[in-house]
Amino acid sequence: MAEPIRVVVTGAAGQIAYSLLYSIAKGDVFGKDQPIILVLLDIPPMLPVLDGVVMELQDCALPLLREVIPTDEVEVGFKDIDAAILVGSMPRKEGMERKDLLKANVAIFKTQGAALDKYAKKTVKQLSSNLQRIFREEKSKSFWYKGHHVSRQVLVVGNPANTNCLIASKSAPSIPKENFSCLTRLDHNRASSQVAIRCGVSSDKVKNVIIWGNHSSTQYPDVHHAKVDLHGAEMGVYEAVKDEAWLRGDFISTVQLRGAAVIKSRKLSSAMSAAKAICDHMRDIWFGTKEGEFISMGVYAAGNSYGVPEDLIYSFPVQIKNKTWKIVDGLPINDFSRAKMDATAAELVEERDTALDFLSQ
Numbered sequence: 001m002a003e004p005i006r007v008v009v010t011g012a013a014g015q016i017a018y019s020l021l022y023s024i025a026k027g028d029v030f031g032k033d034q035p036i037i038l039v040l041l042d043i044p045p046m047l048p049v050l051d052g053v054v055m056e057l058q059d060c061a062l063p064l065l066r067e068v069i070p071t072d073e074v075e076v077g078f079k080d081i082d083a084a085i086l087v088g089s090m091p092r093k094e095g096m097e098r099k100d101l102l103k104a105n106v107a108i109f110k111t112q113g114a115a116l117d118k119y120a121k122k123t124v125k126q127l128s129s130n131l132q133r134i135f136r137e138e139k140s141k142s143f144w145y146k147g148h149h150v151s152r153q154v155l156v157v158g159n160p161a162n163t164n165c166l167i168a169s170k171s172a173p174s175i176p177k178e179n180f181s182c183l184t185r186l187d188h189n190r191a192s193s194q195v196a197i198r199c200g201v202s203s204d205k206v207k208n209v210i211i212w213g214n215h216s217s218t219q220y221p222d223v224h225h226a227k228v229d230l231h232g233a234e235m236g237v238y239e240a241v242k243d244e245a246w247l248r249g250d251f252i253s254t255v256q257l258r259g260a261a262v263i264k265s266r267k268l269s270s271a272m273s274a275a276k277a278i279c280d281h282m283r284d285i286w287f288g289t290k291e292g293e294f295i296s297m298g299v300y301a302a303g304n305s306y307g308v309p310e311d312l313i314y315s316f317p318v319q320i321k322n323k324t325w326k327i328v329d330g331l332p333i334n335d336f337s338r339a340k341m342d343a344t345a346a347e348l349v350e351e352r353d354t355a356l357d358f359l360s361q
């Protein structure tokens with residue numbers, strides 16, 4: 001059996017982690033043959049809660065789970081990790097301004113980015129010179145080998161997820177930007193599911209929906225390129241649904257406002273579905289996306305895709321192979337989509353500029 005990999009989950013005493021840790025520990029993400037060391041990071045007042053989570057994980061008697069390490073220290077939390085799932089963040093408290101919330105989160109993700117930079121596994125550096133040569137040769141042969149198909153994958157979930165991800169990445173200069181991504185898979189899954197319910201098919205019959213932009217209510221769920229398998233016949237979603245008013249109206253707002261609807265009903269934010277989406281996202285990074293399909297995730301915008309300004313973490317359609325993502329290029333964008341993609345980019349630019357001001361202070 002393989003050597004154990006080390007996976008850190010921050011916010012490990014919270015409600016998303018409560019579902020997530022079990023799924024990771026039983027092999028849903030990194031494979032059924034991959035032993036795991038789980039590192040649980042939270043803040044000092046939550047250590048007693050973490051003890052309970054550790055006991056429960058032990059009591060699950062999961063064969064892949066080799067060790068569970070609870071901690072409130074980033075030095076311990078990020079030491080030699082192969083994958084980091086950053087769930088913990090500062091929640092909005094009553095009377096808190098958006099700017100104050102952003103400031104508090106910049107502080108958290110700056111610290112965690114710097115700790116990743118310093119303590120996470122330096123996989124590339126550990127490669128023998130022979131392996132490094134092979135990777136260099138492969139890199140020149142194939143698009144997929146860009147050199148960042150190495151470990152230390154960092155997924156940011158804690159909100160505002162896109163901007164927190166950008167700050168963490170900027171604070172970890174030794175880790176390639178491409179190893180950082182933020183979660184928009186929950187929005188993606190919500191969009192697929194809405195279409196599936198509308199068409200009366202199971203959710204696996206819907207593919208290639210896209211979430212563009214920010215994980216916020218300005219996100220743009222786009223089904224212009226999505227396909228549905230309607231009882232054996234594959235067709236475009238517009239053709240299958242036959243209701244443009246719904247697709248351009250209630251469908252979009254339902255997905256955009258789904259998080260708020262869950263909070264209103266449950267009095268707690270989405271947790272089970274968020275944990276499932278995190279597993280989908282990380283599993284696709286580890287094992288790749290299905291042939292001919294793409295998924296949504298927040299990745300670094302270099303300024304050369306779909307007119308999105310550079311230096312943002314923006315959700316795009318991506319395909320993944322060898323732990324390396326690439327943005328799906330060349331999809332035609334109509335005026336309706338363009339306006340919505342620009343609006344969510346504008347929100348991200350504003351969020352980034354405010355966050356970078358705090359980062360430089």
Ligand code: NAX
Nearest residue numbers: 011013014015016042043088089157158159161183186274
């Ligand atoms: P909880 O409040 O249940 O748990 C958060 C945990 O993070 C707490 O245990 C807290 O002590 C811990 N924490 C706070 N600061 C920390 C720090 N500096 N280091 C380590 N741990 C820290 O929230 P939960 O429902 O689990 O949600 C967690 C985050 O996910 C929130 O920011 C939430 O807004 C965000 N979400 C993001 C989603 C996405 O799609 N990107 C969807 C789900 C969720 O809303």
